[in-house]
Every structure is written in structure tokens, then in C-alpha cells.
Amino acid sequence: MYASDISRELWELGFELFNDRDRMMAKFIQASILDAGSDLGQLKGMIDVIIANQFIHLFDWEGQVSVIKRIVELSKPGTVLIGYQGAKVPPEELQRPWGNMYFHDQETFRKLWQRVELETRSKWDLDVKLVDLSEWGMEREDLDWMPEGRKGINFVVTRQS
Template identity: 55%
Template sequence: MAIDTSVWYKPLIGPRLKAPTRYVFEKWSGRDKAWPLGEYPCVGEWIFLLPSISAFKQFPEIVHRAKEGATILDVGCCFGQDLRRLAAYGAPTESMYALDINSSLWDLGYELFKDADRMKATFLEADFLQENSALSCLDGKTDIIIACQFLHLFGWEDQIKATKRVVTLSRPGTMLIGYQQARLMAREYIRPWGMMFYHNIETFREMWEIVQRETGTRWNVTANLVDLHEWGMEDEDVEWMPQDRMGINFIATREK
């Protein structure tokens, strides 16, 4: 998919940032180095600049828990921008973990943020769905799991498998926080990296019911549909999407 023809690639940031900051990110961020690594919309459309979890009302609670020593895992971490959001509010990076299928985007995160001397999070290179991987060191030990624009990368069956993987990583009190694209009419898509399933609220809840039943755990799951503009996306970011495009924001806390 060539840079100049992809609907997922926006050469300019547009109105997302004020002019001086916009210039820095467009000229200095290394975003164009990241695009060929996967050609993901979250990179091509500058989605990594969105407010993300900092816009959730639970964000102060997450910061507090992080300061108290919570173990935090960011799955599909991209540049590690969400971990750095927490770090900016005083969360210690030593108790943070970042996971991606390869280290390339994580390495570019150090270049983007210029913080190799301060960002002490542990990077884990692994396939999230693979058993007995580097991620296994966190089984039953993770307090906060960040999954932004991640679970929808899988098809229906693999999203169930991925959510069960979240359960394996968790313990009572663990919070999963994230957001992902959705549709009013749930359906699957083929993308260059594989099959994706876009939920609506009904299928998202159905998935969690299946996972809880089959894992014998109980979770308090809150999910709501939002217009993608509420995330900070621009008209040009969504013009290639179908009319029933939406987003899902979700919080799931393990009760037992």
C-alpha cells in the first residue's frame, strides 16, 4: 500500500495540534519511519496523538493506582504513548510493561519522545495470542491493562481468545481500559494484517458473557458507543469509513 494512495495515510496533522507543535511532529516525529512497519491507520492518521485514556473519567484513578505501585501492561503499545501519558502525571515507569509483536514501533517511541534515559518500562516482544511467550511472566500479576485500538485487530474467535488472555494476565481488581472502532451493525473486515471484527454494543457484551462463562471469572464491564469525533478524529480521518462508523470506549474490572 503506497503512502501516496492509502486512505489511511494523512501527510499532515491538520488541526489536531496548534501550529508550532504540529510542525515539530510533522517534521521530527519519525512517523514516516513507522508507517511502512504495518501501515496501520493509528499511525497513518496520527491517532497516536489523540487524548486516548487521558479522556476517560477513570484516568485519575489509574494514575493513583500507578503511583501506588500497580503493574501496568500496554498491549499493542505502538510508540508507548499511553504509558508516557501516565508517566507525565508522575507514574513510575519501572512498573510498566509494553507489548507488541515486534520492537520496531517501541524503539521509534524513544526517538519520538527523546526519553531513553527516563522511560524504564520493560518491552515484551510477543504475539498476544501465543501461549508460553515472553508475556507469560505477567500471568496473574497485572493490575491495569491498556488496550487501545487493539482488540479489534482480531476476528471474532480470536477476540474471544484475546479477551481470555486478558483474564489469564489478571487477578481480582485488575482493570482493563481501552477503546476501539465499532459499527452500528457488527461485522468482519479483511485488512492487510488479517481478519478484524468490529463490534456493536450487543456483540461486545456477548463476547464478555462468553469469556466470563468459559473462564469462571466475573467482570464489571462498562462499554459505550461514541462518535469518532469525540476521540479527536477529524472529518478527513473518517471519510473512508462506512456511515455506521462508531467507537467503543470500555472499562472492565475483574471482581472475582
């Protein structure tokens, strides 16, 4: 099992929070998924399951294309990508202090994958569900500050070829 993040500090914080340093057997790779020269390259074509929770939506549209292309590089036929992320109806790119983030609905999420399939010559089966954020356990006060139309996307994406 491998774990990766751009920041080792978050990994260390997880050990403190869960008190599992002696039991967590995953190998941590500090890297940006967008850095083609990072140590993630050693996993090219080897990953069976990828978990991407609250991650892909952190990027603008083109950044998401790059992230998913990198996921394709790490995957092989049969790889399953599971996750969830913020969504918006209608879809919208929002400016944040660190850059723009694109929030999909089901249709644009599928269009994103269609583009990646064409550009990588891979084929993926998408199971995508748009959900109300209350399904993730968010309370009304958690949602009040969010923009109108804020939703979530749950996804299971399986590589066919």
C-alpha cells in the same frame, strides 16, 4: 510497568518520537499476546491495569475471544482493563489484508465478554460506551474514507473474580 508488542521496532520508534529512552522505566516484552509460550507468561495473575487501545478489534471474533482469555490469564481480581477501539453499527466483520477484523457495537462487545466469562469462570464488570469518532478528535476528512456506521467503543472492564 510492562509494555508489550509483537514488534520491537515500534517500541524503538516511540523512544525516538518522545525522546524518553532515559526516562521510560517500563520493561518491554516482545511477544504476541496469542503466544502462550511467550515471556508474557511470567506475568500470569500479576497485572493490575491493562491498557488495550485500538487493539482488540484487530482480530476476528474468535481471535478476540483468544486475546481476552489471555488478558484474563494475566489479570487477577481487581484488575482494570481500559481502552478504546473501532466499532460499527450494525456490527460487522471486515476483511483486511492481514485477516478479518470484527467491529462490535455495545451489545456484541458485551456478548463477547459473556462468552469469555463462561469459558474462564471469571466475572467482569463492563462499562462500555459507543461514541462518535469525533469524540476522539477525528475531523470530517479523517472519517470520509471509513465505511458507513463507523463508531468507537470506550471501555473500562474490571475483574470481580
